[in-house]
Amino acid sequence: MKWSWKIARIAGIDVQVHATFFLLVAWFGYLYWKNFGTLAAVIEGMTYIVALFSCVVMHEFGHALTARRYGITTRHITLLPIGGVAAMEKMPENPIQEIKVALAGPMVNVVIAALLWLWMLFNSIEVSQEQLVATGGSFIFRLMVVNIFLAVFNLIPAFPMDGGRVLRAVFALRMPHHKATARAAAIGQNFAILFGVLGLFYNPFLLLIAVFLWFGGGMENQAEQMKNALAGATAADAMLTDFHTLAPDAPLSTAISLTLAGSQKDFPVGTAQQLDGVLTQSDLIQALQLHGEHIEAGALKLRPIKFVDHDTLVQELINDIQTSDTHMLAVRNAGQIVGMINLENIVELINFQKALNSRASS
Numbered sequence: 001m002k003w004s005w006k007i008a009r010i011a012g013i014d015v016q017v018h019a020t021f022f023l024l025v026a027w028f029g030y031l032y033w034k035n036f037g038t039l040a041a042v043i044e045g046m047t048y049i050v051a052l053f054s055c056v057v058m059h060e061f062g063h064a065l066t067a068r069r070y071g072i073t074t075r076h077i078t079l080l081p082i083g084g085v086a087a088m089e090k091m092p093e094n095p096i097q098e099i100k101v102a103l104a105g106p107m108v109n110v111v112i113a114a115l116l117w118l119w120m121l122f123n124s125i126e127v128s129q130e131q132l133v134a135t136g137g138s139f140i141f142r143l144m145v146v147n148i149f150l151a152v153f154n155l156i157p158a159f160p161m162d163g164g165r166v167l168r169a170v171f172a173l174r175m176p177h178h179k180a181t182a183r184a185a186a187i188g189q190n191f192a193i194l195f196g197v198l199g200l201f202y203n204p205f206l207l208l209i210a211v212f213l214w215f216g217g218g219m220e221n222q223a224e225q226m227k228n229a230l231a232g233a234t235a236a237d238a239m240l241t242d243f244h245t246l247a248p249d250a251p252l253s254t255a256i257s258l259t260l261a262g263s264q265k266d267f268p269v270g271t272a273q274q275l276d277g278v279l280t281q282s283d284l285i286q287a288l289q290l291h292g293e294h295i296e297a298g299a300l301k302l303r304p305i306k307f308v309d310h311d312t313l314v315q316e317l318i319n320d321i322q323t324s325d326t327h328m329l330a331v332r333n334a335g336q337i338v339g340m341i342n343l344e345n346i347v348e349l350i351n352f353q354k355a356l357n358s359r360a361s362s
Contacts, residue, residue: 004078013064014076015057024081025049048139053079055112055147059154060084062108063162066101067092082208093177095169102165109151116144158195159188159217178228185221188213227315229353230346235317236310238349239331239339245269248276248298255284256293266328268305268340269297275337277302278326305330310338314346321346 003019025046032045057077064074064086075087092098120140155163164184171180192213199206244258246267255267265281279287279297287300303325308317310333321327321343331339 006076011061011065013061013074016076016078018078018080020081021053021079044139048142051139051143052146053084055109055143055150056084058112059105059108059150060086062104062106063101064088066104070094070097070101072101082205082212091165093172095172098169098172099166102162102169105162106151106154109147109154113144113147113151116140116147120144156191157184157187158191158213159184160220161188161213164188164191164217176228178224181221181224185217188217192217225354226350229350229357230314233314233349233353234310235308235312235314235329235331235341236333236339238314238345239310239341240345241339243268243340245271245275245337246279246297247271249296251294251296252284252287252291253293255279255297256288259284266326267297268330268337269302273336275305275307275330278305278328279303280326307332308341309333314349317341318343318346 004016005019006014006016008015028045028049029042032041035041057079060077064077067074067088070092072092073089075089078085078087092101120138125138125140154161155166157163157167159165159168159181164187167187168180168184171183175183192210195206195213196210199208199210244262244264244267246255246258246269248269250269258264258267259281267279267284268275268277269279270276276298279300279302283300283303287295291300305326305328306320306324307330308320310331317329321329321341328340328342330337331341
């Protein structure tokens with residue numbers, strides 16, 4: 001994530017902090033100065049928010065370390081003003097495993113709250129009835145209360161919050177995973193509307209939660225539906241087989257003619273056995289301005305092209321295409337170039353598979 005810095009590495013997982021988090025710390029310092037007017041109060045306020053978010057980090061480690069038991073890697077944990085985000089490569093598709101991973105985070109907060117309560121008990125720290133109502137009291141007491149709140153709030157069944165993931169897993173016990181995700185996401189977006197309305201009238205922070213639920217749940221549901229549509233599909237299923245390749249000695253006028261005669265915009269340069277690179281349409285226009293139409297394609301600086309085998313799963317190719325300089329991959333079979341694949345091909349395959357799956361389920 002941009003504007004994030006690594007501050008620690010714990011149990012093989014990087015802990016990062018986003019720049020906006022420091023604004024939250026400064027804001028708490030300002031509030032304590034405004035209310036109490038002393039440097040000691042400012043330090044206490046900033047220390048409290050750091051301690052609170054340390055509990056948030058431990059919450060995320062609960063998820064990450066439980067997921068590790070099922071072979072799932074967490075790349076990093078990032079602190080944001082709205083909480084922590086554990087960048088796990090995926091969630092378990094086994095419903096029971098997903099329930100355990102989802103509940104691990106809130107259970108960490110329950111354990112922290114219990115330990116803080118025991119500390120208060122052994123140190124004879126009393127809390128008055130007024131403090132219970134106003135959530136005031138000592139530093140330790142307020143930290144205990146906020147951990148209880150984090151545990152309860154995260155268990156609200158609003159996908160993709162922890163409670164929503166538990167709900168998705170319960171649905172997945174009796175229906176396909178993609179349908180369970182769609183149902184949980186719909187419920188989560190209903191919660192987003194509720195939080196949005198409450199945020200307008202009571203607490204603006206709930207508006208941020210509403211935005212997270214609406215877009216976070218929607219994006220994860222979209223990714224799950226795409227994954228289901230592409231299940232088992234390989235590069236051979238999605239590749240474009242009717243494409244033109246430019247010979248290295250072909251003039252740019254050939255690329256112009258092929259572009260005007262069809263829909264192909266980018267042209268691999270080389271032979272069926274060996275491609276030298278790709279001539280994109282933007283590079284073609286620039287070359288025409290600099291050199292004219294008679295210069296040979298092989299004389300230009302071509303963009304590199306990645307190669308994949310024809311039996312590679314499409315799900316594994318999406319990131320390669322997105323990070324490719326040309327957003328295109330060449331598909332090989334037995335050393336021969338048999339097709340090209342880009343995001344448009346994959347989107348078309350998804351649409352066709354969705355239509356077929358819809359007909360099969362109707």
